[in-house]
Amino acid sequence: MSENKWIDITQPLTNDIAHWPGDTPFSFELACTKKETGSVNIGQITSSVHMGTHVDAPFHFDDNGTTIDQLDVNIYIGKAAVIDVSHVTNITPKLLEGYKWEDDVTRILLRTSLPNNPKRFPKELPVLDPAIAPFLQQKEIKLLGVDMPSVDAPDSNELATHHALHDNGIYILENIMLDHISAGHYELIALPLAIQGADGSPVRAVIRRIEK
Ligand SMILES: N[C@@H](CC(=O)c1ccccc1NC=O)C(=O)O
Ligand SMILES: [Zn+2]
Ligand SMILES: [Zn+2]
Secondary structure: OOOOOOEEOOOOOOOOOOOOOOOOOOEEEEEEOHHHHOOOOEEEEEOOOOOOOEEEOHHHOOOOOOOHHHOOHHHHEEEEEEEEOOOOOEEOHHHHHOOOOOOOOOEEEEEOOOOOOOOOOOOOOOEEOOOHHHHHHHOOOOEEEEOOOOOOOOOOOOOHHHHHHHHOOOEEEEOOOOOOOOOEEEEEEEEEOOOOOOOEEEEEEEEEEOOO
């Protein structure tokens, strides 16, 4: 049997991709053209590191937390379950308890009710109850991926869900695109760049279905 194909679930980094209100937008341009240099085009980018599909380092919300270059790459490669929670706006431990949990899954990707729209920063997000963090730790989850720009509300100051996840040893992947992905078992690769001292990094996130 032939292997399933890798599927890209990354938001494209276009010059009109949405950014966190007040944060540095994404921009790619040619600093030099082939015409100017006589040999090559040379691009340059400016951007917040919390841009498009990205991961948070604990240093994003904790001055003593690890930075992106210090994180184990193994967090971001391996088995992941896509869970469809798009029928609710409040994601609680009670809701998650209703799904079938398998021992070998240590990463979950939540497909929420928020439609993928990389060019618009959403006004409202589905709510992730911070109490899901200890629940997920109990299930030995190490990475939580979501199809929204943050695991907390955009106007949140205390970032309760970010902290709860961190306190329970769960890393965060944000702004994946799951509108065309059905629930089930996958392999995931979503590697951050090794940016020294950074609080986050864009990733290229891809998944491949595992037949069970
Ligand atoms: N927590 C969000 C980002 C975030 O909170 C943020 C990003 C850029 C500028 C300000 C931000 N938050 C609060 O003012 C994230 O993890 O991507
Ligand atoms: Zn972030
Ligand atoms: Zn975040």
